[in-house]
Amino acid sequence: MASLTKGRRPIRLADIAKAAGVSHGTASNVFSRPEIVREEVRERVKAAAEALGYAGPDPKGRLLRAGKVNAIGVATTEPLSYFFDDPFARVMMAGISEACDATGAGIALVSAGNEEKLAWNIQSALVDGFILFCIEGGPRLVELTRERKLPFVALELGSQDATVSAIGVDNVAGGRLAARHLAELGHRRFAVLSLAFADDSTGLVSPEQVRTAVYTGTRDRLLGYLEELSRFGVDTAKVPVYETENDEASTKAGLETLFASAEPPTAILAMSDRVAMEALEWLSARGIAVPRDVSVVGFDGVPEAAICEPPLTTIAQPIAEIGRRAARRILDFDGTVRRETLGVELVVRASSGPPPGTG
Amino acid sequence: MASLTKGRRPIRLADIAKAAGVSHGTASNVFSRPEIVREEVRERVKAAAEALGYAGPDPKGRLLRAGKVNAIGVATTEPLSYFFDDPFARVMMAGISEACDATGAGIALVSAGNEEKLAWNIQSALVDGFILFCIEGGPRLVELTRERKLPFVALELGSQDATVSAIGVDNVAGGRLAARHLAELGHRRFAVLSLAFADDSTGLVSPEQVRTAVYTGTRDRLLGYLEELSRFGVDTAKVPVYETENDEASTKAGLETLFASAEPPTAILAMSDRVAMEALEWLSARGIAVPRDVSVVGFDGVPEAAICEPPLTTIAQPIAEIGRRAARRILDFDGTVRRETLGVELVVRASSGPPPGTG
DNA sequence: CACCTTCGTTGGATCGATTCAAATTTTTGC
DNA sequence: GCAAAAATTTGAATCGATCCAACGAAGGTG
Known part of the structure; x- marks a missing residue:
């Protein structure tokens, strides 16, 4: 009653494929492209999933294959609460939110108390790109992010390093x-x-x-x-x-x-x-x-x-507009570096x- | 000059292992537990990584193995900007942020325009658990989240379904x-x-x-x-x-x-x-x-x-306190369902x- | 010199899915 | 009733790492 994670080992797609007597390929299709699977089979697989308490394809596995996380990271050297406290940040985030909502992308907030943790958090953030709030320690944040080799945009043309995309x-x-x-x-x-x-x-x-x-x-x-x-x-x-x-x-x-x-x-x-x-x-x-x-x-x-x-x-x-543009820059990244001035x-x-x- | 993603195929750990003439096991250790690798080898691998422009172990791969995302999802049926606009939400988020900062966890904001997208976003969010802002459509949100079979906490004891954890x-x-x-x-x-x-x-x-x-x-x-x-x-x-x-x-x-x-x-x-x-x-x-x-x-x-x-x-x-507790409930999830009233x-x-x- | 540690390294197994070319089954056309 | 076309299904390969049992090479001991 009190336990949500009853079964020791979580159920994998392979488990239900076996239970339903189909290949993983077909089992996978039942969830990701149900229309190409014959109805009878589809029902059988779904029933097996239901019976085994399968939670649906694990995004962790899907992610590895797909490559795209469908989320953009917003990083700062300030503590996380900065995003909700600071008026400027809030309007900016509203703009970013709007662009993300429009494409269904998520937002991952990245921050950290100390430098070491920040480095780690940036290295391990599951995102398709970063928007950098360069307040204090902007250059360091840019340096850290550059190592990820993901698209990123710096907010405010803090430094004039022409090799980084920026909007300000x-x-x-x-x-x-x-x-x-x-x-x-x-x-x-x-x-x-x-x-x-x-x-x-x-x-x-x-x-x-x-x-x-x-x-x-x-x-x-x-x-x-x-x-x-x-x-x-x-x-x-x-x-x-x-x-x-x-x-x-x-x-x-x-x-x-x-x-x-x-x-x-x-x-x-x-x-x-x-x-x-x-x-x-x-x-x-x-x-x-x-x-x-x-x-x-x-x-x-x-x-x-x-x-x-x-x-x-x-x-x-145009704070919100800066946010919207920054988000779109990551979302429709075209491999170029651009510096935009509004x-x-x-x-x-x-x-x-x-x-x-x-x- | 304008391109960040020069090489067609991204460099994998296996590539630098080959380049450095070591096994992928050792190459992995160089990054995750450098102290157990002989210095000479470590240097060689790092040099190879540098030469090939390796961005460091990809979190996508690591994640699959590790299982833990180290991020908590905060979901609502409102648009994403709700988190930054609404005063109540903001204080709550500040509390959540605090708990996350303390443990170095990230925050992933989850939302969506329509019901279908919301379902998809909840299914595919890369998180270790959810905090649910149950405003409108709370029951639906709970239902959707329950399918993920991840720990979650509902904010506000909106409904009195005793099988879901809640804080209010x-x-x-x-x-x-x-x-x-x-x-x-x-x-x-x-x-x-x-x-x-x-x-x-x-x-x-x-x-x-x-x-x-x-x-x-x-x-x-x-x-x-x-x-x-x-x-x-x-x-x-x-x-x-x-x-x-x-x-x-x-x-x-x-x-x-x-x-x-x-x-x-x-x-x-x-x-x-x-x-x-x-x-x-x-x-x-x-x-x-x-x-x-x-x-x-x-x-x-x-x-x-x-x-x-x-x-x-x-x-x-105690809005912030509710947020802190909710976050901790996910962070130190013990498999139990608890309803807390402050x-x-x-x-x-x-x-x-x-x-x-x-x- | 045989034997036991200790330290580093190796390579296969695994995490959980998706993809796609090839194999198989079903339908259609005549 | 049979071949060709269309619809499904299969299973191996792949995504990118980490983990770990086993192994090899030094170093130490009696």
Whole structure:
């Protein structure tokens, strides 16, 4: 009563073939192409299967023969719960899900606590290809995945290794859009809350660090900001850039630093909505009104940005579309390496306005 | 340059064994138990692997031998994006993720547009067991899964089939907690916004429908509500119960109905936070103040309930804990069927207060 | 020097199916 | 009633590894 796995040895297809008095070939056909088996035989085999408690062809065996798993792996160095917690990841996964649903493919989530386990999990994941969430440790993840010799796509053009397929957005254009919006509103005193330029670094960023950035996405956003600002006559050498780890602690530390200045910024360019929303909170707690005293522009366009207080002006990426394309790239893999860049869009909400004392 | 899959036929372990002049047994050992192979030989084999561009032992082959996939399947009849959209599912998945991370297991998401595909996907999923999200069509999902003859756990004690393992909460106790809270605040005019009692039904519910409920979770919550209310002298026969589909449209339709009454309720017992939050919105749009005019109590305890306007009083389930336990049940499957019931907790927030005209 | 360990290596068996060319049976055509 | 065509069935080969009993070569011992 309490046991599901009664019989010691699981029943194999060969067992029921024998019981029904047919060859394995025929028994196999009964399950995979029943229409080519004579009805009488089909019934006999099915009856035998029923009698022996056969669970149907084991996918493990089928897989080996077929070669295709019909599932795509999504890997990250973050813990698995990242996929369900992080707003950006969630929208991305929704896009991936959509493409998978359309073709009936499954999704296998791959992650691991430590590097060694991650390597193992990537090596042994039963998938037809990988989508890589390159947050921290992107290069390492790419390296590990490359060894599998399966198709894979990196999300965000983190590094510019031209030999790996990738899908991302035009970060320079996004940066310019954000900067222009604020500059046109009249702002001239800016500060940047950036994402990582390299692993394990945080704090104010030097031009040298920008030049040697590992994460070119971060660098490109900054380049976009600065290019546009200089067109408005802002001395970009004086714009402080604080590198955060895209979390509460480092963002707040950054704000402490930036606002300790004699000439605090009237406009903050944040490289993620996450950071921007943390900033909103910090500013509100300090009694600094947004957008009256300070304007904030985020980057990403996650759903939460529309409902936070105040709603966030941001550079929206087509996150779900990136996910859909990435999934399709694996699903209809054609053996080529392609790097795709999608456009971004400025979404103006209530977190940005003219600088104080402008009318 | 553009091709990743250069060589026509993928390289097998046997190929490198031949190239290195060793048996396939030894070649296998080089990868799976390198310490038992003499260094000189090990190097030779690795060199051969490198030279031939061998991707390492193919998990497909290994799997067949090993038997264990080291991944657990999470199945639902909803589309895949449900896992990333729905607040309840997300917290649950976070719990499952945690347990999987701890043991290094992977997660395979299983779903499908239509019934036929779902059946196929469940049959062919490469997993060691299933966790079933039994929302709509729970019984069908259980039936399909049972055929795989793998361990599985149903989430929510939807049906009371004692032959399937399940983990859920004490719905009766939860219902009582919610009802008592409102009754103690002084409310005497109640209405219930319920979840489904059976598939494809919606609208006001008759005692007959309650008695023949397919979804016993829904029934139990209602039973809890009514039991407790009657202890406070409320005539439970007069408490309207409106069955929703846990979505905006049916919830709002329910509210239209309930508030069209000559004696509209002062307290709403909602069987999910989702429904409760829709109610909050509807009430606010109608200018009905919560909790001044009407109190609302939800059920679930999703994170959103804490940050909606006003924050929702609710019956919190240990959602993540349910997920963790479910995952562990599959991971350390011992062949037994067990039904587990966890406790719930009343979380009082701002959506509930004394009825109007109470001072 | 015969004998026993110990360490590494070998190669056949196995995991559970699918596939396909060839063999067999049934149908059809005349 | 017989040959050709069509429909079924067969069984060996294959997918890609791991496992393990048996074997061979050093090294140690009395």
